[in-house]
Amino acid sequence: MSVKRIExxxxxxxxxxxxxxxxxxxxxxxxxxxxxxxxxxxPGGPYEILFGSExxxxxxxxxxxxxxxxxxxxxxxFTWNAPPKWSEIRKERSVVVxxxxxxxxxxxxxxxxxxxxxxxxxxxxxxxxxxxxxxxxLGRLRDRFVKGAIDWTEVQRAGEAQAEKKPx
Numbered sequence: 001m002s003v004k005r006i007e008x009x010x011x012x013x014x015x016x017x018x019x020x021x022x023x024x025x026x027x028x029x030x031x032x033x034x035x036x037x038x039x040x041x042x043p044g045g046p047y048e049i050l051f052g053s054e055x056x057x058x059x060x061x062x063x064x065x066x067x068x069x070x071x072x073x074x075x076x077x078f079t080w081n082a083p084p085k086w087s088e089i090r091k092e093r094s095v096v097v098x099x100x101x102x103x104x105x106x107x108x109x110x111x112x113x114x115x116x117x118x119x120x121x122x123x124x125x126x127x128x129x130x131x132x133x134x135x136x137x138l139g140r141l142r143d144r145f146v147k148g149a150i151d152w153t154e155v156q157r158a159g160e161a162q163a164e165k166k167p168x
Contacts, residue, residue, distance in 0.1 A: 031149035047078035
């Protein structure tokens with residue numbers, strides 16, 4: 001294991017309970033992270049964020065990832081895997097630790113720490129991928145409380161339209 005880690009944070013204009021529920025429930029995750037999820041908030045329970053229900057099983061998202069531990073309204077840790085593009089690395093797991101700090105009227109500080117990256121064999125690319133991905137996720141979390149839940153059908157349509165524009 002490498003000492004590489006990613007730490008990103010954002011302040012979200014919402015209550016601590018609402019932010020906690022957004023990260024720890026299937027319904028909450030689907031408002032900002034991905035269209036579908038399978039979350040059971042218990043040690044060993046699934047923490048599966050499912051981005052593509054049409055993708056082959058095992059390539060839909062964080063399938064096989066689990067809750068490690070949690071402290072209600074304060075901290076959640078779960079295992080995480082690489083995207084399907086890195087099939088060998090995907091079989092291994094890194095760890096994400098989510099910390100929440102109640103700022104009263106100012107909202108909630110959300111700190112995501114991602115660690116447990118391996119060495120060589122594509123791990124540098126995976127680290128770079130998540131260095132760019134976590135700010136997107138946190139921005140969507142903030143937007144979920146500012147603008148409302150993501151309409152995943154709109155996101156899918158936009159993606160399809162973008163794909164149609166690419167030269168073949």
